[in-house]
Amino acid sequence: QSVLTQPPSASGTPGQRVTISCSGSSSNIGSNFVYWYQQFPGTAPKLLIYRDDEWPSGVSDRFSGSRSGTSASLAISGLRSEDEADYYCAAWDDSLRSWVFGGGTKLTVL
Amino acid sequence: QVQLQQWGAGLLKPSETLSLTCAVHGGSISGYFWSWIRQSPGRGLEWIADINHDGSTDYNPSLKSRVDILVDTSNNQFSLKMRSVTAADTAVYYCARGKPILWSLWGQGTTVTVSS
Numbered sequence: 001q002s003v004l005t006q007p008p009s010a011s012g013t014p015g016q017r018v019t020i021s022c023s024g025s026s027s028n029i030g031s032n033f034v035y036w037y038q039q040f041p042g043t044a045p046k047l048l049i050y051r052d053d054e055w056p057s058g059v060s061d062r063f064s065g066s067r068s069g070t071s072a073s074l075a076i077s078g079l080r081s082e083d084e085a086d087y088y089c090a091a092w093d094d095s096l097r098s099w100v101f102g103g104g105t106k107l108t109v110l
Numbered sequence: 111q112v113q114l115q116q117w118g119a120g121l122l123k124p125s126e127t128l129s130l131t132c133a134v135h136g137g138s139i140s141g142y143f144w145s146w147i148r149q150s151p152g153r154g155l156e157w158i159a160d161i162n163h164d165g166s167t168d169y170n171p172s173l174k175s176r177v178d179i180l181v182d183t184s185n186n187q188f189s190l191k192m193r194s195v196t197a198a199d200t201a202v203y204y205c206a207r208g209k210p211i212l213w214s215l216w217g218q219g220t221t222v223t224v225s226s
Binding site for chain 1: 154
C-alpha cells in the first residue's frame, strides 16, 4: 500500500488531454513539493515534473503539473502513442521522515 | 553529459550483505545529493537513502538499521550496503542524482535477487 494514491490505470486517444491524480495528506503533498516520473518497461524512471510544476530541460511542455491542498495532478496534452508508460508521483513526508511514492498509473493510448 | 553507471552482485542468499556501487561519469559528485531507490512488484518504488559529497546522509527510517550509504569523492562514486537481506529485498536497485532537483538522473538499474 503506497503512501500516495494514484489510479492504477488511465487511458486516452491520440490528441486528447489526460490527467493523472496523486492524493496524499497534510504531511506530504499538503506541505511539500510533488515530483512526477515517467517509466517505460525495463528502464529507469525519468523525471517529468519537479517542484509541482517545473520542467527539467528536454521535457516536452505537453506535460504539466499542479498541486492543490493534499492532491496533485499530472496533465498530458496532445496525447501521443509514445506517452504510453507508467507514471509515478513522489513527495517528502514530514511525519515518516521519508520520500514516498504513489503506486503508479499505467497510461494506455487507445 | 553526466551519466551514472552502477554495478554489484545480483544474486544473494538470505542473511548476506547487498553491496552496490554507482560511479558518476562526466561530472562532479559535489553539489548534489545522491540516492539509492529500489523497485519491486510488491512494494513499488521505495527510497532507501541519500548522501552528499561531504558525507551527510539521510535514510529511510524503515531500512536505516540495515543500510549504510557511503561516498568516495576521490573516485566520484557512492555505494550502498544492506545487511541481512531477505526475499523481501528482491528488487531492481537504482542509483540516482538527488537534490536540489530530485532524481533528475538515474543509473541503469541492478536486479538483485535474494534466494536460498
